[in-house]
Amino acid sequence: MAEELIKKYNIKKVENCIYSIPKTADMKVGALLFLSESLLKNVEDGAMKQARNVATMPGIQKAAVAMPDMHEGYGFPIGGVAAMDIEKGCISPGGIGYDINCGVRMLATPLTKDDVMPKARQIVEAMFEHVPCGVGSKSDIRLSQEELNKVLNKGARWAVDNNYGFEDDLEHCESNGSLPDANADYVSSRAKERGKNQLDTLGAGNHFLEVQYVDKIFDKEVAKGFGIEKEGQITVMIHCGSRGLGHQVCSDFIREMEKTNPELLQQLPDRQLVYAPLGSDLAKRYFGAMCAAANYAWCNRHIIAHRVRTAFKQVFGTKPEELKTIYDVAHNIAKIEEHVIDGKKKKVMMHRKGATRAFPAEHPEIPKAYRKIGQPAILPGTMGTASYILVGTQKGLEMAFGSTAHGAGRAMSRHGALRQFRGETIKKELEAHNIIVKSASWKGIAEEAPKAYKNVDEVIKATEGSGICKIVARVRPIGVVKG
Amino acid sequence: MKYKYLEHTADLKFQAFGKSMEEAFANAAIAMFDFVTKTGQIEPKMEEKIEVQSEDNKSLLYDFLEQFLFLIDTKRFLLHEIKDIKIKRVNHEKLKLSATAVGDAADHKYQIGGDIKAVTYNDMFIRKEDDHYVVQVLMDI
Numbered sequence: 001m002a003e004e005l006i007k008k009y010n011i012k013k014v015e016n017c018i019y020s021i022p023k024t025a026d027m028k029v030g031a032l033l034f035l036s037e038s039l040l041k042n043v044e045d046g047a048m049k050q051a052r053n054v055a056t057m058p059g060i061q062k063a064a065v066a067m068p069d070m071h072e073g074y075g076f077p078i079g080g081v082a083a084m085d086i087e088k089g090c091i092s093p094g095g096i097g098y099d100i101n102c103g104v105r106m107l108a109t110p111l112t113k114d115d116v117m118p119k120a121r122q123i124v125e126a127m128f129e130h131v132p133c134g135v136g137s138k139s140d141i142r143l144s145q146e147e148l149n150k151v152l153n154k155g156a157r158w159a160v161d162n163n164y165g166f167e168d169d170l171e172h173c174e175s176n177g178s179l180p181d182a183n184a185d186y187v188s189s190r191a192k193e194r195g196k197n198q199l200d201t202l203g204a205g206n207h208f209l210e211v212q213y214v215d216k217i218f219d220k221e222v223a224k225g226f227g228i229e230k231e232g233q234i235t236v237m238i239h240c241g242s243r244g245l246g247h248q249v250c251s252d253f254i255r256e257m258e259k260t261n262p263e264l265l266q267q268l269p270d271r272q273l274v275y276a277p278l279g280s281d282l283a284k285r286y287f288g289a290m291c292a293a294a295n296y297a298w299c300n301r302h303i304i305a306h307r308v309r310t311a312f313k314q315v316f317g318t319k320p321e322e323l324k325t326i327y328d329v330a331h332n333i334a335k336i337e338e339h340v341i342d343g344k345k346k347k348v349m350m351h352r353k354g355a356t357r358a359f360p361a362e363h364p365e366i367p368k369a370y371r372k373i374g375q376p377a378i379l380p381g382t383m384g385t386a387s388y389i390l391v392g393t394q395k396g397l398e399m400a401f402g403s404t405a406h407g408a409g410r411a412m413s414r415h416g417a418l419r420q421f422r423g424e425t426i427k428k429e430l431e432a433h434n435i436i437v438k439s440a441s442w443k444g445i446a447e448e449a450p451k452a453y454k455n456v457d458e459v460i461k462a463t464e465g466s467g468i469c470k471i472v473a474r475v476r477p478i479g480v481v482k483g
Numbered sequence: 484m485k486y487k488y489l490e491h492t493a494d495l496k497f498q499a500f501g502k503s504m505e506e507a508f509a510n511a512a513i514a515m516f517d518f519v520t521k522t523g524q525i526e527p528k529m530e531e532k533i534e535v536q537s538e539d540n541k542s543l544l545y546d547f548l549e550q551f552l553f554l555i556d557t558k559r560f561l562l563h564e565i566k567d568i569k570i571k572r573v574n575h576e577k578l579k580l581s582a583t584a585v586g587d588a589a590d591h592k593y594q595i596g597g598d599i600k601a602v603t604y605n606d607m608f609i610r611k612e613d614d615h616y617v618v619q620v621l622m623d624i
Contacts (some may be wrong), residue, residue, distance in 0.1 A: 044492065071492050074605030074621060078493060098601035098623045135519060135555070135595045194556040204598030205624055244556035247601045247623075251549060254604075259538065271541070271604040410493045414597075414624065443596030483598065 002041040009048050011040075017465035018399070020063070021048070027055040032063040034400060036462040039068055039454070042411070046072035053269045054082050058277070059089020061341050061348055065400050067355045068462035069409030069454065073097070075272035078354035081403045083339055084278065086347040091283050092275035093257070093290075095351035097332040098250040100290055101297035102241030104378045105173075105305055105328040106389070108227040111234040111316060113213040116478060117434070119315055120211070124436045124479035126311035127209050131304050132201045133483040134440025139200035141303070148196050152184035155295030156302040156328075164306040166321060171367050173328040174357060175335075177298035183288035187245070188252050191289075195245025195296060200303045204440065204483035206448060207240040208383070209308065212475035215386060222391050222472045225373040226326050235475050236312075236323070237380055237387060238304050240483075241332065242297035249293045253286040278349055287334070287349075294333055301328060326389070327376040331356045331406035337365075339401055350401060358392035358404040358469050366392075377404045377469055379460070383437060383480050384430055384450035388460055389472045396468035404469045408456040417452040418443065426450075430480075439482035448482060486514035495599065495622040496606070500615055504540070507609070507616035508547055509565035509582070515548060515622065516562040518597040519555070520589075525563040528587040536579045540609045543570065543578045544618060548602045551584070555599075559589035599624050 005011065009021050014032070019040060021031040031051045035043065047070050054064035054076055061083040070079035075094020084090055116123065132139050143151065151158045156177025159165055170176045202209065214233045217223045228235070242249075257274045258265060260282055265271055276283035309320040330352070337350040358377035359366050366375040374391040381387045385408070396402055412420070423442030426449050430437050439445045463469045486499040497514040501507030516522045533550050537543040554560035568582035589595060601623040609618045 073493060074603040074623065098603075135589070135598045190553060194553060198556065205600070244552070247552065251601055255542070255546070258542065262538070271607075413491050413493075414495065415488050416490060441594065441596045443594075447597070 005043070005045060005048060009052065017462045021052060023055070027052065028057070028060050029055050029063050031055050031066065032399070033066045033070065034068050034462055034466045034468055036068070036458055036465060039458055039462055043070060044072045047077040050077040051080065053273060054080055054095070056269060057082065057084070057090060057092065057273065057275065059085035061085060065403065067403065067405040068459045069354070069405040069407055071409050073354065075270060076351070076353045079405060079409065080353045081355045081401055082351045083348035083401050084351065086278055086336065086349055089278050089349055090275035091278055091287055091334055091349050092273055092351065093250045093254050093286065094272040094274065095353055096250065096290060096334050097353050098247040099241040099332055100246035100250060101294035101330045102332045103297060103301065103328060103330040104380055105238040105301040106326040106378050107236040107305060107308065107323045108326050109234040109236065109312065109318065110322050111318065113232045113234065115316065116211065116234050120436045120479045123211055123311060123315045124438045124481060126315050127308060128438045128481045130307040130311045131209060131481065133204065133481065135204045137201045138197050141200045143196050143199060145192070148192055149184040151199060151299050152187055152292035152295055153182050154178055155182070156298040159299050159302040164303045169302060169305065169325040171369065172325040173298065174330055177302060177328065179291035179294050181288060182291035182295045184292050186285040186289040187249055187292050191245050191248035191252060194248050195243060198243040198245065199296070199300055200307070201243065202240050202304065202483045203243055204444060207483040209481040210237045210477050211479040212237060212387065212477050214473055215476040216474045218471045218473060222373050225370065226376050226389065226472065227324050228389070228473050236308055237378070238301050238308065239380055240301060240304065242293040243300065245296050246293035249289045253289065257282065290334060294330060298328065327378060329356045329378050352403055354406050355403045356406045357402055358390065358396055359402045360392045360394045360397050363397070376472070379405055379407060381408050381456035382450040382453040383448055383477060384433065384435060385456050386474045386476050388474055390463065390469040391472050393467060393470055400468045405459050405463055408453040408459055410452060411454045412452040414447040417447050417449050421446045421449040435477050436479040437482065444482045485510040491621065495624045498617055498619045500617055502615055504609065504616045505568040505570055507618045508544060509568050511544065511548060511618050511620055512551060512562060512565055515551065515599060519599060520561050520593055520595045522562055522564065524593060525561045526587045527563045527585045531560060531584045533582045533584055534580070536573065536577050538576060540578065541604060541607050543580055544607070544609060544620065545602050545604065547580050548620065552599060552601065560586055561589050561593060562586040597624060
């Protein structure tokens, strides 16, 4: 497969763990792939085709970029990154995804593995009880139309104003958990209807809460700066997004973009790549609504973190403020950013789909606390395997628009996983490795079986091998709540 | 056979079949809900009227299936069967679909497994093959 693909797409090796697809007539730029040799061998033809399709989009700058966990998605590949000229470019919902601002928040606790292991089952049960999860789960928070609009316009700030979490959390959150360009008026009533009872819910699928311990610190100084003091320290990861509200925003605008420009559909290599030209009223409204959905997701993770703190207080007697936010990253989003292109600073509409922003030290957009060390990038693995904390590098900023992978990346279909694995068996296997799993459904566990994913260590190898990020620490799971 | 699931790394991909386009669309809804739960176990306790108007066959299928995501989120609706599905051309440009979705609200008595985020156009097709229709859909999960 690899040989055929390399030939088909004329893939060239640039340097260690970096490959390129040279520009051809229909492409506006080439494509740049951050993959190890073994990852390259396993990339689907469909994912390559999608990376190539991205390079044909109007106003794309430098290169269509794909991260080490790239795999086939719809529109953009998962792990797709593209910078569009702010005046002549476009914004495409297919380059962001339906789950707008799906992302990860990570908390550092003062507890150690020895404190938590004996009560692993209790903390998993307590988190499961405090955070509604699974299909159709409902939250206890009832929002009026007016309050929902505030959530959409203010993001995680709304949560702090309403006594969930702390000011300090906002300071350790990408964009402080609130995008100023959000405009709740651009979000349809249908999307609001879907979202009004889902704030403070985890959802299902690959969303999870995980209690972990620091298994290895690779860079002591940076780790310390992030609040990771020692091996054995307990951390928590929260992975979820903007729920039905975000999905509906994406869908509403895909449909409107199609209806507004039917001729465009004839020219596109994939209908899912439909876009609005930047500067148009439609692009302005989509961007405002997308930012609003991103704010909803940040508010959601923020409130869920509050529930996790409550669960920890109940089981371990820790004070809520003792669980500190390390960082909160978005991995399905578009943002206006400044990047150096052809030697000049230029404003672009940065699309990241299944990719995490990872800015280096001294970048003005990262929290003051991290200005000297660089931005933490959080890379969750699977239920049974390690997750990583990385830090952005200058090379990553220059070559990958300051981006990195967002996870292990699936290797097997959910359907395939369901055929091969049984939830009960996976649960027992994980328990034999001292990992407690609790899910709203057995099926959910089987679908997310560790073997259904790529080896996260291989993704890390390509990330560090290419130099787009540096490894800071590795964590391993103790307890998992799956939606 | 009402439908079959296809291999896809990250998402839910399936083909649904029918003697008419209507039947193929209805079976696509069944394929979608059999992933979420099992339509066979859902009791026919509530009815939801579905009406969508779209510009072509693909967008009609997209809009039709999306109605269910809205119903799941807002009414915890789970499908048992589709009744009285009709597709007609309302003027030269538009297609109109009407149907009745029969099912029940999600409850602890039902096993719910999968979650669907969205319908996509990726690799979507609607084809007439000899005497039957085939529709292919990929859903973001």
